[in-house]
Amino acid sequence: MQNNENWYRQLGEYRMVNGNKIKGVIGATMHFVRICGKNIVIDCGVGFNRNGENQNQFVPDGNWLLDKYIDLIIITHKHLDHCGAIPRLVWHHPEALVMMSDKCFEGSEISLEDSLKIWKSDAISLRREELIVPRPIFTEEMLDAFYNNANLKRFSPPYCINKGDYLRKDQWLGWKVGFYNSGHDVGAVSVYIIGPDCRPFYLTGDIASHDQENSHGVLLPPADFLGDFFDHPGLTMITEATNGARRMEQPREKLNEEMDNLLKLVKARGGIALFLVFAGTKAGNMLVKLNNLGYKVVVDGLARRHIRVEVPDIEQRIKNGRVVLVEENNNELAFKQREAYAAGFHGFVPIIAPSATLDHGFAASFYAPRILPDEKNVAIFPGHIFDDSKAQQLFNIKCGQAININQWFNGNIKSIRVNVRCNVKYFGYSSHDYQDGLVERSRLVKPETLIVHHCPGEESFNDLADRIKGLPEPPTIKWGLNGKTINI
Numbered sequence: 001m002q003n004n005e006n007w008y009r010q011l012g013e014y015r016m017v018n019g020n021k022i023k024g025v026i027g028a029t030m031h032f033v034r035i036c037g038k039n040i041v042i043d044c045g046v047g048f049n050r051n052g053e054n055q056n057q058f059v060p061d062g063n064w065l066l067d068k069y070i071d072l073i074i075i076t077h078k079h080l081d082h083c084g085a086i087p088r089l090v091w092h093h094p095e096a097l098v099m100m101s102d103k104c105f106e107g108s109e110i111s112l113e114d115s116l117k118i119w120k121s122d123a124i125s126l127r128r129e130e131l132i133v134p135r136p137i138f139t140e141e142m143l144d145a146f147y148n149n150a151n152l153k154r155f156s157p158p159y160c161i162n163k164g165d166y167l168r169k170d171q172w173l174g175w176k177v178g179f180y181n182s183g184h185d186v187g188a189v190s191v192y193i194i195g196p197d198c199r200p201f202y203l204t205g206d207i208a209s210h211d212q213e214n215s216h217g218v219l220l221p222p223a224d225f226l227g228d229f230f231d232h233p234g235l236t237m238i239t240e241a242t243n244g245a246r247r248m249e250q251p252r253e254k255l256n257e258e259m260d261n262l263l264k265l266v267k268a269r270g271g272i273a274l275f276l277v278f279a280g281t282k283a284g285n286m287l288v289k290l291n292n293l294g295y296k297v298v299v300d301g302l303a304r305r306h307i308r309v310e311v312p313d314i315e316q317r318i319k320n321g322r323v324v325l326v327e328e329n330n331n332e333l334a335f336k337q338r339e340a341y342a343a344g345f346h347g348f349v350p351i352i353a354p355s356a357t358l359d360h361g362f363a364a365s366f367y368a369p370r371i372l373p374d375e376k377n378v379a380i381f382p383g384h385i386f387d388d389s390k391a392q393q394l395f396n397i398k399c400g401q402a403i404n405i406n407q408w409f410n411g412n413i414k415s416i417r418v419n420v421r422c423n424v425k426y427f428g429y430s431s432h433d434y435q436d437g438l439v440e441r442s443r444l445v446k447p448e449t450l451i452v453h454h455c456p457g458e459e460s461f462n463d464l465a466d467r468i469k470g471l472p473e474p475p476t477i478k479w480g481l482n483g484k485t486i487n488i
Contacts (some may be wrong), residue, residue, distance in 0.1 A: 007033075008238070009033075010031060010032075011060040011061055027058070028058055029081055029453070030045065030062070033201065036175075040071060042073075043086075043205075044085045045060070045082040045086075046115075059088075061482065064092045069095060072098075072177075073093065073097070073099070074099050074100070077184060077187060077188035077205060077206060078106075078110075078280055082205075082206070083104075087145070090142075090149060101189055102156050102187065104189070105187075106309045107187060110279075112143060157187075158179065159179045161175075175195055178192035178193075181218055182205045183209060183211075184206040185431060186281070186284070187309075188207075190204050190205050194229065202447070207432070208437070209437035212431060214312075219444070233448070235445065236448065237450050238450075238451045239438060239450065239451070240454035241452045241453070241461065242433075242455070244464035245463040247434050256293065263295065263350065269376050271344075271348075271422070272378075273348075274351050274377065275350060275353070275380050276353065276354075276379060278354065278383050279302035279303045279355070283306055284306060286352055287307055287317075288311060290352075291317065299325050300351065302354050326341075343370075351367065356384070357389040358394070369418050379424045383431075384430070394420060400419065400421055405417075405418045442475065446473050449475055451486060
């Protein structure tokens with residue numbers, strides 16, 4: 001952009017290790033951009049770190065930008081590493097216009113309410129153990145204020161602001177802001193901004209060019225969306241790089257075939273298949289995938305709410321008996337249903353249950369102690385495996401060894417030992433673009449400056465950067481590390 005008044009600052013992407021901030025890992029994503037005199041914040045998420053058996057959340061640095069006037073806050077999608085601290089940020093900045101898609105709002109509402117619920121339950125346990133209770137990232141009052149914020153504007157992508165709607169014309173004269181589906185998740189968007197100086201700014205958000213069951217892959221928007229946006233000189237592009245060093249190992253069709261063969265084997269030996277998923281995105285995708293393979297599916301936990309946001313024809317699938325939701329309003333009946341399906345009383349029916357980390361939810365408190373000890377069964381993880389999680393421990397132990405699983409007993413968390421004799425399998429159904437997609441997008445966009453974030457480490461960044469430097473018109477490449485200010 002034109003001068004040093006315009007700059008970018010990454011305010012997330014680190015984790016706490018032994019009390020120290022380790023830069024360059026994924027978590028607590030937040031971008032602070034100054035364009036043509038406007039302060040724009042994109043996302044404000046939480047990250048997670050573990051202290052023994054306790055999982056703690058952390059937030060981006062920057063002290064909620066209390067010393068700044070914020071003109072615009074944009075939320076790209078519903079995952080907690082991007083939206084988990086938004087209520088507090090918006091609470092401190094009532095002056096800001098807040099924009100998010102309708103589906104992002106509906107999914108964020110589920111995720112944020114669950115996040116507050118988990119904090120409350122953890123706080124009860126910590127108080128009983130006479131341990132320090134960490135301050136909540138946001139309160140019920142902040143969450144209610146976020147929902148009822150008069151400056152919160154929701155839209156259905158693709159959506160382009162170029163006539164002053166939502167933006168006060170006297171303050172945003174000459175600006176264009178556009179949102180296009182990013183393919184990462186239902187309601188997830190990429191962001192396109194042109195200020196009065198006509199030099200474009202493009203943030204991909206979490207993005208995928210490959211199709212998923214409930215969202216179509218997007219390499220770039222069609223030509224009729226933003227017209228000559230990419231023809232303007234001096235473009236700054238910010239891209240995620242979760243899979244910056246990874247290429248898609250095999251087509252999704254091949255993965256589906258491999259998983260189907262495994263399920264047929266488990267069914268033939270009288271076992272149960274437990275899918276340990278993230279409630280948002282992965283649950284809905286796996287539900288549709290399993291239905292497409294011909295399986296009836298049981299859905300439990302928080303996934304019951306998320307699939308109603310993500311799967312367009314979910315009511316028809318329930319009506320047709322292709323999807324069974326565990327009872328939500330009758331605990332006694334729900335317990336009996338879980339017992340019956342986990343024991344195979346209804347035959348072979350895959351069970352989808354959060355959480356993917358095996359730290360919370362019915363996956364840990366109910367299904368794991370019943371599924372893991374039986375060698376006929378299989379536990380399937382179709383998403384990212386977090387470091388230091390119970391899920392990662394499962395992949396590091398030998399068959400027959402035990403793992404500690406946290407369970408709730410009369411309002412207290414109690415750790416129990418569970419023998420692991422079943423097969424534990426990972427399928428790489430990533431909802432993030434792989435390296436080839438990231439490089440091809442950069443080739444087509446031809447940015448002047450490329451800022452890479454959401455990158456798991458220096459090796460991953462360097463591997464991606466080396467390929468992009470080999471393009472015919474390579475950009476200036478920078479790593480958007482936590483706390484790093486980049487003049488554009």
